[in-house]
Amino acid sequence: MENYQDKLFPFAYNIVGSVEDAKDVVQDVVIKHYASDSAGIDNVMGYLVKSVINHAINTKRRNQKIVADRLWLPEPMATDRSDANINREEIISYSLLVMLEKLSARERAVFILKEAFDYSHSEIGDVLDISIENARKLLSRSKKKIRSEEYQCAPANHKQSSSYLNDYIKAIKNGDVKSLEKMLSEDISLTADGGGQIKVVRELTEGRKLSLKILFYVFQTYQEFQTIKITEVNHQPALLFYDDETLTNCQVFELDESQSMVKKIYSVLDPAKLELLS
Known part of the structure; x- marks a missing residue:
């Protein structure tokens, strides 16, 4: 279970921008998976990623409504700890996390899957249950909103x-x-x-x-x-x-x-x- 949680955490954190909320999202998905009959699932990791992404989108939507009346910054995460199990290279830069607040939760998920995890438009469509054309449009829209060329997903060491x-x-x-x-x-x-x-x-x-x-x-x-x-x-x-x-x-x-x-x-x-x- 722990191995799944470590691999799934960056997906959730990059979408919700909160360490605690990301942990809750991953824990909910993993516990539900182990409590259900998963014998017919061929690609367990793919199934869990899809579940985490969609749960994170719903969590982000809810949180955006709560803090809509004030300025909000993401929860910072230390990336100088080499002994952690989490792949911290998959954690996007803080500046990019801030910029992503301009996007809807779904636009944010599409951007992260493509730019941080190198998903194809077909794979993004499968995760979000949308067409390839819709995935392309969401990515294009998100890049226009945040001028993404200015912000790398995982900048060089500082x-x-x-x-x-x-x-x-x-x-x-x-x-x-x-x-x-x-x-x-x-x-x-x-x-x-x-x-x-x-x-x-x-x-x-x-x-x-x-x-x-x-x-x-x-x-x-x-x-x-x-x-x-x-x-x-x-x-x-x-x-x-x-x-x-x-x-x-x-x-x-x-x-x-x-x-x-x-x-x-x-x-x-x-x-x-x-x-x-x-």
Whole structure:
């Protein structure tokens, strides 16, 4: 059972964007499978993938209705742990997860099956019980909505960004506005999600000038005496902020192609989304 769960998890997580919900989806499907008469199933893994995908679509639809009135960021997942059973290379990048929020649950499933798992349009049609032509149309529509060419499903390893984040930490700790300004793109955006439990300063901040003010204000007000750890989340460089032993904030960085400037910072403060990451 465990082997099936590990293989099925990336399918569910990439669709729902939540570790806990993905685990629940997979567990529900696997338990139901073992409790039923599966003697006539020739391709068990294929059957389970189809069940997980469709269950995940329904879960995502339900969750989208619940959080429709506020900004929502996916639950971050550590991808720097090589000893885990889950194939973390199949976990898509954090920036792409955020972009996929623009899609319907079904469009999201089609995109992920094609781009992350290399399914053919025929295989996608079989999984979702749709025609090949419909699968093509859904994929085309999803790519137009999210400009998918800008985001790889599994980007290259970002270990080289550690020195960059060290410079970032040094600049913000020293209050070095000029140095930090050079590290931020002119059209940088900051997105913060407190999950309705933590009140954030601003959910969305755009532009270098205002972003600098927000970053320094948040650091000097809340983070100055916290422990900062550099890590990798969903294949992207990230900072974890700890108040004693409690993880209070995960900031995921999207850098430009040259790895020299920050384009986006996603700040997750929702305690429920930080629990497993810590």
